[in-house]
Amino acid sequence: MRATEGHWWVADRVAKPGQRYGFEIFDGKEWSKTLPDPRSTAQPDGVHGLSEVTDPAFPWTSDLWTGRTLAGQVIYELHVGTFTPAGTFEGVIGKLDYLRDLGVTAIELMPVQPFGGERNWGYDGVEWHAVHQGYGGPEGLKKLVDAAHNAGLGVILDVVYNHFGPDGNYNGMFGPYTVGGNTGWGELVNISGPDSDEVRAYILDAVRLWLAEFRIDGLRLDAVHSLDDRGAYSLLEQMQVVADDVATRTSVPRYLIAESDLNDPRLITGTDGGGYGLAGQWVDDIHHALHTLVSGEKHAYYEDYGSLGALAKTLREGYFFTGTWSSYRGRTHGRALDTTAIPAHRLVTYTTTHDQSGNRARGDRPSMTLTPAQQVLKAAVIYASPFTPMLFMGEEFGAQTPFAFFCSHTDDTLNQLTSEGRKREFARSGWDHDEVPDPADPATFEASRLDWDFSAEQEEIHAAYRELLRLRRDLGLARPDLSKLIVETGSEDEKWLAMGHEDVILVANLSDQPVTAPYGGELIWSFTQPSVELDRTALGPWEFALLRR
Incomplete structure (x- = not known):
């Protein structure tokens, strides 16, 4: 390869679909081992193997899909590896009719970018333009999107741009993709420092890839509060520009949903009002207020909640913290949003999520400790609200399988450090560390698979969820004006x-x-x-x- 302007290296060799390739880097003393491409679109042999050239063409059969905006959606969050016995995109396809019959309008896939090993939540991804081969690779994801659209369902993809996973991350050998510091999950991604223009381009090109080539309807942006975004032009705004451009070119709506801990209305305020213009955001406050009332739990970040007044405030205003005191944080937090200007559907609400179930010592779901009446009551509050509802896989039938944190890093030391870190984290929250299952134990993953053999009680819960979602639609409960x-x-x-x-x-x-x-x-x-x-x-x-x- 030869050096060119802008610190890029260029080769004359033309890659063809199906070819495997990699790069070796000379640091002035010795050559590295063969490394995968940071912009790889396929990793057939895992995150440490050769990259594969893919053909972007695909025989789409869903060209009549006109898409949906976020308004009116019912989202179903799922983890591909544990949703079905197959643990693949093909397995998800087999459940699309079930989801449509339930009342779901869009599925939200937990991250599917490649990670070390075969088992992971997905938040340890490293090649941000590729798809985990064990789920079906890039072609398998396109088949799922095509099938979902033919079934009348949208597809949302969870993406992580605040850190790289620890296993198979070679990007730092190719350029300044990180800048030190730590998010709690990994080094800060370089989106504000020297040479950050190319890192931003790396992210924005991934956003365009999913929305344009893969025809994904929306992206859920993980923990945007952990982005080191100090530029005058926010990365989130730039992402929205990409989404708007793809929507204009295809005449199919595309939207972005942020996960944020900041209670910052700018995320979902239009650009004409000084905001970032995103379509929506997850709102943990409503979950926390409802969960503490029904479960009685008050530990860790739940300590600020637990009163009926807290729930009422979140339902009226979306946020609980609106420039008000948080005892958990030891400071004031948040800012009020304008309920007369921001439509209610921009707030995504839920009774549980992968986080709220999985980030517990045992990974126990609410359905494992609450009665059917309590479970359906929580669902009724969420589905009768004007916000955009989201279900986490299995809650609609009161799943009795846990959803614990699991991983299978290819480095045993990484697995040990991950296990020890989880135990320390839970000990600080008051849980017995002996209850924490080993994330690297295959049994932890297997126990987290959904059991689709319903008991009579689960059938009753499932029927209640279907009826609540039907009534939400038929009664028009998703009304935009939160102030009313x-x-x-x-x-x-x-x-x-x-x-x-x-x-x-x-x-x-x-x-x-x-x-x-x-x-x-x-x-x-x-x-x-x-x-x-x-x-x-x-x-x-x-x-x-x-x-x-």
Whole structure:
């Protein structure tokens, strides 16, 4: 290869689809081993093997797909490796009809970029333009997107641009992709320092790849608060420009959803209002407020929640912290969003996620400790709200399998350090480290696979989820104006919640004691048998009623 301007090295050899290749780097003293391409689009032999040249062409059969915006979506988050017995994209295809029948409109895939070994959550990805071969590689992902679109379902892809995984990350040998510092998962990615233009291009080209070549409908951007983004022109804005350009060129909507811990309205505020213009963001505050009320847990980051007032505030305002004090953080946090200007669908809400289940000592799901009534109650609050709802795989039938953290790094030392780090983290949160399963043990992964053989109780929960999602659609509960949402509560002794509109309202008992709420009407649906009158509703422990007023 020969050196050119801009610190690039160029070869005359023309690569052809199917060819394997790699690079060797001379540091002035010796040559490196053969390394994969940082811009590899396929790694058939894993993150340490040769890269493969792929053909971007694909025989698409879903050209009639016109796409969907985020508004009105019901998202289903899944991990490809544990969602089905096959653990592949092909296995997901076999469940598309099930998901559509459930009421889902889009699937969200946890990250599928290559990682060390065969088992991983996906947040340890290293080649950001490629697809894990064990799931089916790039062609397998395109087949899934094509099948989903033919089934009327959108596809969202979770992508990680705040750090590189520790196993197979050779990018630092090719250029200044990182700049030291630490996000807690790895070194900071260089998006603001010297030579960061090319690192940004590396990320933005990946965004275009997924949205254009793979026809992905939306991207979920992992932990954007950990991006070292200090430029006048935010990387998030640049991503949105790419998404808008692909949407214009294809006439199919493309959207970006951020995960952020900042409670910063700029993420979902339009560029004309000084924001980044993203379509949506995950909102943990609503989850935390609901989870603490129903489960009673108050440890770690849950310590600020647990009151009925906290839940009511999050339902009215989206955020709990709006420039207010956080005892967990030891400082004020967040900023209020304008509920009259930002439509409610831009906030993505849930009863659990891969994080909220998997980042527990045992990886236990809420469905493993809550009663069916409590599970369906939580779902009713989320689905009767105007926000964009998201399910985490298995919650719709009360899955009794855990979703623990697992990995299979090719370096035994990395596996040991990962296990020790998880135990230290959970010990700080008050959990017994002996409960933490070994992430590298294949049994931890196998135990996290969904069991699709439903019990009678699980069938009942599944039917309730289907009905709630049907009613959400048929009653038009996804109404955009959050400022017009009715949210009323009882006292902290009588924990009833009323949420809804002039015509339809949800009345719920968020306690283990009977309550009477001063809202009544015609009962549309309930999981149990509450006593409903014209002006009041008597609710037993954890009961709710969806009423027509």
